[in-house]
Amino acid sequence: MKKYSFFPGCAYDNTGLPIKLSIEATNPLLEIELVELEDWSCCGCPGAPLSELGALAMAARNLALAEKTGLNLVAACSCCYRNLRNAHLEYLADSNLRDKINRVISVAGLKYNGSTIVRGLVDVYVNDIGIEAIKAKVKNKLTGLKVACWYGCHQTRPFGPDDHEFPQWMDWIAEAVGAEPVQYPLKTQCCGGSLLVSDEPLVKKLVQKLLDNAISHGAQAIVSTLCPLCFTNLDAFQRNFVSETGKKFNIPIIALSQLMGLAFGLSPEALGLNKHVTPVDKVLAPYYRAKKEAKV
Amino acid sequence: MQARNGKYIKAAKTFVDEIAAEPGGEKINECIQCGVCSGSCPTVEWWEYTPRQVIAMIRAGMKREVLSSTSAFHCVSCYLCTVRCPKGIKPANLIHAVETLAEKEGYNRSPTLKLYRVMRNHMRQGRIWEFGMSLGYYMKTNPVQALKNFPVFIALFVRGRMPISRPARIKGARDIAAMLDKVKEVGG
Numbered sequence: 001m002k003k004y005s006f007f008p009g010c011a012y013d014n015t016g017l018p019i020k021l022s023i024e025a026t027n028p029l030l031e032i033e034l035v036e037l038e039d040w041s042c043c044g045c046p047g048a049p050l051s052e053l054g055a056l057a058m059a060a061r062n063l064a065l066a067e068k069t070g071l072n073l074v075a076a077c078s079c080c081y082r083n084l085r086n087a088h089l090e091y092l093a094d095s096n097l098r099d100k101i102n103r104v105i106s107v108a109g110l111k112y113n114g115s116t117i118v119r120g121l122v123d124v125y126v127n128d129i130g131i132e133a134i135k136a137k138v139k140n141k142l143t144g145l146k147v148a149c150w151y152g153c154h155q156t157r158p159f160g161p162d163d164h165e166f167p168q169w170m171d172w173i174a175e176a177v178g179a180e181p182v183q184y185p186l187k188t189q190c191c192g193g194s195l196l197v198s199d200e201p202l203v204k205k206l207v208q209k210l211l212d213n214a215i216s217h218g219a220q221a222i223v224s225t226l227c228p229l230c231f232t233n234l235d236a237f238q239r240n241f242v243s244e245t246g247k248k249f250n251i252p253i254i255a256l257s258q259l260m261g262l263a264f265g266l267s268p269e270a271l272g273l274n275k276h277v278t279p280v281d282k283v284l285a286p287y288y289r290a291k292k293e294a295k296v
Numbered sequence: 297m298q299a300r301n302g303k304y305i306k307a308a309k310t311f312v313d314e315i316a317a318e319p320g321g322e323k324i325n326e327c328i329q330c331g332v333c334s335g336s337c338p339t340v341e342w343w344e345y346t347p348r349q350v351i352a353m354i355r356a357g358m359k360r361e362v363l364s365s366t367s368a369f370h371c372v373s374c375y376l377c378t379v380r381c382p383k384g385i386k387p388a389n390l391i392h393a394v395e396t397l398a399e400k401e402g403y404n405r406s407p408t409l410k411l412y413r414v415m416r417n418h419m420r421q422g423r424i425w426e427f428g429m430s431l432g433y434y435m436k437t438n439p440v441q442a443l444k445n446f447p448v449f450i451a452l453f454v455r456g457r458m459p460i461s462r463p464a465r466i467k468g469a470r471d472i473a474a475m476l477d478k479v480k481e482v483g484g
Binding site: 010011013014015016017018039040041042044046047049050051052053054056057058061082097100103104105107108109153154157158164165188189190192193194195197198199200201202205206232236237239240275276277 | 437456
């Protein structure tokens with residue numbers, strides 16, 4: 001059992017519910033134990049454009065809390081991952097800033113010493129658990145399922161550790177569970193994030209380009225990052241958008257943990273597949289049946 | 297600048313100095329205007345001035361034009377410019393510095409700026425409450441858009457993904473408010 005401190009982020013319990021359910025269901029099988037960081041707060045992500053120091057301090061509060069546990073801090077949400085890691089690296093790089101950050105968080109009775117290692121959950125899957133171990137857990141191969149693995153921004157940019165122009169880790173996992181990852185140019189396209197609320201035409205264009213591109217390269221479904229923002233922008237809001245040819249989108253969005261869970265033989269309900277806004281059954285139902293037959 | 301007696305004196309603080317003093321704007325003077333940032337930007341078609349132009353305009357001292365433009369607020373913080381910039385300038389952080397300064401100086405044309413303000417207020421309470429945040433924003437700006445997105449909110453709500461009650465306050469909420477006040481005092 002590998003143990004980590006876990007930073008859920010604000011959307012994990014709400015719009016990210018399917019991701020949460022599937023991570024909780026697959027973790028015991030992968031022998032991962034995530035201990036929720038006690039009294040965690042917002043990572044500071046939304047504050048960044050209005051006050052860089054404010055954002056760094058918000059992140060540093062969580063880093064300081066995690067430091068006490070002595071465990072690696074793992075985030076599922078890509079934005080949280082970027083923001084926490086950014087604060088950690090800026091802290092190490094700039095002694096002037098280090099002082100400023102500690103002055104700010106000292107009012108909360110905290111001090112950060114720069115030793116929290118921030119990681120993404122996909123990084124844990126690939127580098128701590130390993131592709132071979134994931135393969136060994138597969139009971140229900142997803143043979144013939146063509147998926148477009150979609151990495152979004154912050155999972156690989158700007159800090160990696162996977163390549164930021166042509167990332168591969170999610171494709172490896174999809175391959176390990178028997179699915180067929182298709183290659184397409186926009187695999188690191190941005191989902192628009194929170195600008196969905198304030199700048200819809202812009203986000204519409206980003207999502208349209210991404211979905212059109214994945215579909216035209218033969219994807220039956222998109223395997224999304226474990227970021228609730230990425231997942232919800234595509235899953236819930238694609239019905240508001242249309243493709244370039246004017247057709248309504250209807251492509252299932254599956255989180256990486258749900259894809260693994262399905263291959264591990266878990267039920268669709270346990271993985272939160274019934275909580276999607278865009279229905280997934282049309283594409284995934286054959287794989288549910290395969291599971292039922294295997295049971296008999 | 298050269299004074300009449302032939303000695304060099306330091307010019308008054310210019311706009312580029314102001315940006316360079318903001319966290320994220322430090323490296324603006326190293327920009328070689330290659331345009332990789334503008335070429336990589338996925339939302340560049342919405343920008344009144346492209347990221348490269350914004351940098352050039354800052355260095356030309358065009359403060360009012362830069363800060364009153366909504367350009368910077370179309371940044372989705374995807375960091376494509378940042379990983380590609382050959383000079384390591386971190387253009388995304390530089391654009392955040394422009395946003396920070398635009399807010400400080402009272403330019404508020406962009407709806408995205410209003411959203412960031414609502415988010416900042418939520419951040420102050422410890423965690424973001426998605427439903428309250430979206431509603432707060434729509435009420436402040438465009439309630440009609442809320443109606444348009446209503447079916448999606450309902451779809452999320454019935455699936456338990458959009459709780460309409462405020463989440464429980466975290467223990468450190470008071471500390472966080474104090475921290476954010478301290479940020480103003482420390483500066484940056």
